[in-house]
Amino acid sequence: MELKNKKILIADDEPDILEIIRFNLEAEGYTVFTAKNGDEAIMEAKKNLPDLIMLDVMMPGKTGIETCNLLRLNPAFTDTIIIFLTALSDETTEIKGLETGADDYLTKPISPKVLVSKINSLFRRISKEDSPVLHAGELQIDRERYIIIYKGEDIILARKEFELLALLASRPGKVFLRNEILNQVWGTEVIVGDRTIDVHIRKIRQKLQLDCITTVKGVGYKFDL
Amino acid sequence: MELKNKKILIADDEPDILEIIRFNLEAEGYTVFTAKNGDEAIMEAKKNLPDLIMLDVMMPGKTGIETCNLLRLNPAFTDTIIIFLTALSDETTEIKGLETGADDYLTKPISPKVLVSKINSLFRRISKEDSPVLHAGELQIDRERYIIIYKGEDIILARKEFELLALLASRPGKVFLRNEILNQVWGTEVIVGDRTIDVHIRKIRQKLQLDCITTVKGVGYKFDL
DNA sequence: GCTTTTGCTTAACAATTTGATAATATTTAA
DNA sequence: TTAAATATTATCAAATTGTTAAGCAAAAGC
Numbered sequence: 001m002e003l004k005n006k007k008i009l010i011a012d013d014e015p016d017i018l019e020i021i022r023f024n025l026e027a028e029g030y031t032v033f034t035a036k037n038g039d040e041a042i043m044e045a046k047k048n049l050p051d052l053i054m055l056d057v058m059m060p061g062k063t064g065i066e067t068c069n070l071l072r073l074n075p076a077f078t079d080t081i082i083i084f085l086t087a088l089s090d091e092t093t094e095i096k097g098l099e100t101g102a103d104d105y106l107t108k109p110i111s112p113k114v115l116v117s118k119i120n121s122l123f124r125r126i127s128k129e130d131s132p133v134l135h136a137g138e139l140q141i142d143r144e145r146y147i148i149i150y151k152g153e154d155i156i157l158a159r160k161e162f163e164l165l166a167l168l169a170s171r172p173g174k175v176f177l178r179n180e181i182l183n184q185v186w187g188t189e190v191i192v193g194d195r196t197i198d199v200h201i202r203k204i205r206q207k208l209q210l211d212c213i214t215t216v217k218g219v220g221y222k223f224d225l
Numbered sequence: 226m227e228l229k230n231k232k233i234l235i236a237d238d239e240p241d242i243l244e245i246i247r248f249n250l251e252a253e254g255y256t257v258f259t260a261k262n263g264d265e266a267i268m269e270a271k272k273n274l275p276d277l278i279m280l281d282v283m284m285p286g287k288t289g290i291e292t293c294n295l296l297r298l299n300p301a302f303t304d305t306i307i308i309f310l311t312a313l314s315d316e317t318t319e320i321k322g323l324e325t326g327a328d329d330y331l332t333k334p335i336s337p338k339v340l341v342s343k344i345n346s347l348f349r350r351i352s353k354e355d356s357p358v359l360h361a362g363e364l365q366i367d368r369e370r371y372i373i374i375y376k377g378e379d380i381i382l383a384r385k386e387f388e389l390l391a392l393l394a395s396r397p398g399k400v401f402l403r404n405e406i407l408n409q410v411w412g413t414e415v416i417v418g419d420r421t422i423d424v425h426i427r428k429i430r431q432k433l434q435l436d437c438i439t440t441v442k443g444v445g446y447k448f449d450l
Numbered sequence: 451g452c453t454t455t456t457g458c459t460t461a462a463c464a465a466t467t468t469g470a471t472a473a474t475a476t477t478t479a480a
Numbered sequence: 481t482t483a484a485a486t487a488t489t490a491t492c493a494a495a496t497t498g499t500t501a502a503g504c505a506a507a508a509g510c
Contacts, residue, residue, distance in 0.1 A: 146400045146441050159443040
């Protein structure tokens with residue numbers, strides 16, 4: 001479920017719409033934030049730095065278009081995907097032409113399937129990070145295909161091993177404390193013994209045949225090529 | 226980057242614009258040709274038979290609109306996608322209304338993201354209308370006739386089996402979470418048991434006699450040839 | 451209208467993989 | 481050196497998926 005590392009902010013004045021969209025996108029594995037109006041959307045955007053922002057065009061206070069223009073003024077949001085939600089009735093050329101700084105638009109009523117497929121395809125086609133592949137030297141970590149590629153060879157890791165390696169490799173050089181690792185890979189509720197991490201680290205080292213994980217005694221582990 | 230087998234011709238008198246567009250489209254995997262004016266565009270079009278032609282409206286000599294009209298007279302270009310590039314200032318009703326024989330238009334200044342997404346979506350629209358057949362290696366999935374063709378043989382799958390395979394094959398290599406599968410194939414309202422997906426997967430594997438679906442334990446399934 | 455077939459789901463069980471632990475060996479830093 | 485931390489290994493339980501058969505409803509034949 002937490003496979004997609006993408007944040008989406010939705011702004012709409014109708015709570016029902018917010019919930020429907022939230023439900024469907026969370027089911028897809030996205031992290032969802034919501035806002036009731038343009039001002040709130042801008043605040044949330046600055047706070048959470050979403051990868052995609054969905055703005056209802058007709059909102060009390062600032063319209064979606066005004067909100068979009070304000071967001072685009074901020075360099076932090078030049079690369080953010082912005083899409084509009086519009087009722088069929090106000091589907092003007094302006095929105096159709098996407099001259100508003102938005103990347104796409106959706107018409108209400110929203111079909112969950114269309115919503116999800118559009119969002120997915122936007123991430124797939126527009127996002128600068130087109131593939132969810134993490135490159136670290138000769139090593140590629142493909143979250144989508146759930147495989148490791150080392151020198152062209154596919155290496156298959158079990159889930160915990162994969163998540164653990166992906167975490168470490170997400171910030172090469174950074175030392176992850178054992179606690180951080182436990183929280184990120186196992187979650188906060190699960191309690192496992194002391195040696196569990198070690199065993200998984202060992203399996204990764206074994207399968208990769210590559211000395212890329214360094215032990216920092218008394219502290220944690222780090223990934224380095 | 227995936228290689229799209231599509232040719233795009235761009236005509237604009239400003240070399241900078243040509244290069245920006247060329248760069249972005251080539252990065253997307255398109256093959257790009259350029260022309261400095263209307264006459265050159267017509268020559269290049271005849272020579273390379275592009276799938277899409279992008280014409281600046283304001284060009285010395287023939288305007289983009291005149292060029293478009295001339296191209297449309299030639300039967301070779303009746304099915305070619307033609308879009309206009311226009312500055313906001315000369316965004317006349319004529320262009321907006323697309324009464325010119327063009328399929329769409331883009332306004333300058335051009336956002337690379339919008340450009341790429343528009344081009345992609347135009348191709349997507351056309352290709353979907355053209356053939357609802359999904360090719361994946363030796364496998365063809367015909368959404369319209371609801372059949373699978375493998376090495377020339379027709380394989381008939383039941384509806385759920387078909388939809389499941391079509392989903393997985395829509396993005397070869399991508400691991401679909403069980404949740405994603407349930408949402409896409411069964412919908413969000415329906416609740417089915419744990420083993421339902423497995424049973425359908427098994428039937429597909431059985432009927433296809435082909436090891437194309439890989440289990441990623443604890444994660445989901447993926448299609449790979 | 452009745453029967454047969456087909457498609458879908460479920461349940462029960464088998465097979466497999468994964469992950470955690472314990473026990474032991476080894477390494478490291480003070 | 482020595483206590484603490486980590487590595488290694490084997491083992492076992494739990495989680496996950498595979499397989500099969502059966503039940504039922506809807507569709508298709510007769």
